[in-house]
Amino acid sequence: MRDVDRVVVEDVGLQLLQMMENAGRILAWHVRDVRESDVVVVAGNGGNGGGGLTCARHLANRDVPVRVVLDRPPEELSGAAAHQRRILDEMNVPVTSGVESLADADGRTTIVDALIGYGLSGNLRPPADKYISRMSDLFGPTVSLDVPSGIDATTGEPLGEVVAPDRTVTLALPKTGLDVHTGKLYLADISIPRTVYDRLNLEYEPPFGDDDWVRLEQ
């Protein structure tokens, strides 16, 4: 997946934000499909968090009550995540940080797990572990973006606490480490052109048909 990301951006010219927009929009559809009441997006500072923040925008655009809880102070975000957060500020979507912001999530609150995706490196460090254990304590529906936070996307190894979602929306290709508890697993089309797979000599048959995502059976 890292090679696909490199070729698509550096050689083909698709920008990260374009793929992130597709990820966030499709994730928002899945969140609307499971949600019972309010939604809290738990986001980190990488591409995974950026996808979660994009999802929050799409939910707010559909009048879904949504707020964002970051794993760090909002001013410490960088890159695409900072970009997405600035838009949410303009929209008056609440963005806070600190695990205590999750205290008032109740048994019906839907949690969007956009803390860490395939960028998890090394054993889970604080404060991510606290966010993951709080998410695990909640009884409302949980939807993970790309991989359940806390698992190594390649090996499936838990590198500390792990999120146990009801649904996982993974992007472009199923990661080998998804042979773990993911809940219902969906593969989302984030618009990676076929030439990218050809350039990497990967055998690839687009699995999406007429749809923007497909259900994967494990």
Ligand SMILES: NC(=O)C1=CN([C@@H]2O[C@H](COP(=O)(O)OP(=O)(O)OC[C@H]3O[C@@H](n4cnc5c(N)ncnc54)[C@H](O)[C@@H]3O)[C@@H](O)[C@H]2O)[C@H](O)CC1
């Ligand atoms: N083309 C695509 O597939 C796209 C994927 N997207 C999403 O981007 C992530 C990968 O993004 P990346 O920036 O490489 O990393 P992550 O967001 O997964 O992780 C960084 C995040 O995690 C924190 N972190 C890392 N290691 C640890 C640790 N040991 N302990 C605690 N915290 C850790 C770090 O601080 C950052 O906050 C991919 O999974 C997709 O979801 C794009 O959205 C669209 C294109």
Ligand SMILES: [K+]
């Ligand atoms: K995640």
